[in-house]
Amino acid sequence: MSDNELTPKKTRFNELHLQLQDLLAGYADDELTAQEVDVVEAHLIGCAACRADLERQQIMSRQLHQLNAATMSVTLDRQIDEALQMQADKEASAKNQISHFFKRMWEVCTRIGSAKQTGWVMTVVMLMIFVLPNIKPNSVSNIPMIKDAVSDYHRVENSDLPMLPVNNKMVMPVNIAGSQLLATWTTEIGGESAQAFAVKVGHSVIIQYRISQNVLYRNPSVRKAVSTTGDFRAEQDQLEILALPINEEGLLIVGPRNAMSSAKKLLTKSEGSGVVNL
Amino acid sequence: MSNETNKYHFDSLIRPWRNRLYSMAYRQAPSKEIAEDWTQETLLRAWKGFHKLDQQVAIYAWLLKILNHVIADDARREIRRNELAPMHTTDDKFLNEHPSASPGPFETLMNQQSEQHMSAMIKSLPDMFKDIILLRDVERLSYEEIGDILELTKGTVMSRLSRGRRHLASLLIKSATKDEHLSRNNPQKGKS
16 A cells, blocks of 8 residues: 555544644634643644644734724714714604604594594504515425525535545536536435535535435425426525436525526536436 | 613713724725725614613624624625635645745744735735634634624634634735745835
8 A cells, every 4th residue: 555545544634634724723712622622732743734824823813913903083983973963863853753643643543433443443554554564475485495405505605614525536416617516515405315515606606405306306386397397496595596307316506696697507417417408 | 761861872882992993894995985984884773773782792792793784785895705715724835835834934924014014915815704813813802702793603713713814824925925026126126
C-alpha cells in the first residue's frame, strides 16, 4: 500500500480534521464546552496547520478589536432627532383620528339599527374590511414533500454546508452544465430518507433531492401534473420547486427563482438517468 | 403611557448606543450616505417596535438585529447576501506556504496595516463573513448574542467565524504582498 492511499485511520483523521477546523474560532474565543476543548486540544497536538490557523485567528481578533469607531456627525444626529419626532407626532395624530373614526362609526351604526347589536355587527364588519389582511390560500404548503424540501433548503441557507470529503464518490442525479457539487447529506423528505445534493449554479445554490417514486406520487395534484406535463412546478417563500420522475426514482429540485430559470436551460441528460423533458 | 413619556424613555435608552450603531453601519456600507440612511432607518424602526421591547433584552443587540434587517431590505445593495463564500481549509496551500502566513510574520504584517486598509479589507468580505467578524472581533459580542442578531445557531456562528477569519487572513496577506511587490518595482512611490 503506498503512502498516498487512504487507510481507514487516515480517512478518520481527515474527517475529524475537516470537522474540527470549524471549532477553532470557538477555541480561540473560549466558547467551547469542556468536552470540545479536549477534542480540539488532542487534535492540535498532531496538526501544525490547525495550530498555525488558531494563532492567526487570535492575532487577528486582538488587532480588529483595536479599530476605532466612526463618529456620527452633529448634522446626522439632529436629522435623526427630527425624523423620530416627526414619526412620534404622526402616530399620535393617527391614534386620535382612528378613535374619532370608530366613535363616528358607532354613532352612525346605532342610528341605522334599532338595537345596539346592529351597531356592533356593523363595526365588526368595518373592522374586518379595513384591518384583516388579504389572506390567500397557499396551495403547495400542504404537500409534505414540498414543505420538507423548502424547510431543508432554508435550514441549509442559515447554516453551513457540510464539507465535501476529499475522496467523494457521490454523483448528483442531474447534471447542470457549468455547475459544481458543493455538498451532500441525508435528510428526510415526505417521511422517507432522501439524499440531498447542494449544487452551485452561478452565484446561487440549488439543491437536488433524490426521493422515492412513492414519495413523488403520493399527492394527487403532483400525480396529475406529472401525467399531463411530465413534471410538477410550484413556488414558495421566493423559491421555485420542480418535481419530476427520473428512472425509477423521483427528483425534487429547489432553488431561488433566478437560479432555477437558468438551471432549467442548462439541464442535460445525466449519465444513467432518464430523459428530462423541460 | 403617553407618547411623550414613551419618547423620553426611548431616547434615554437608545441615545448612548447611537454612535456605535452608526459605526457598525459605516463599516458595512459602501458609502457614508448609505450608512447614515441605514442608521436613521434603524432608529425609526426601533421607535416603531419600542412598545414590543422585552424589558430583559440587551438594547444594543436589539438595535443591531434591526440594522441587520435594514441592510437586508435595502434595494440599493448588490445581492451579496446569498453570495457563496470561498471555503478555505487550514490545509490551504497559500496559508501553509506563504512566509507571511506563519504566526510571527503574520503578527508583524497585521501591525503594519493602517486602520483604513483593514476596514477596506473587512468591507470587501462576503456578507456572511463580514457580519460575524464585525460583531465578534470588533464589537466583542458573545456567540449567543451574534446568533440572535443574525438568526443563526451557535454552531453556525462558530464555523462562519473560523472560515471568515481564515479568508480575511488570506486577503490581508495577498494584499500586503502585492503592495510590497509594487513598492519594490516603484521605489520612488511611497507606500499608501
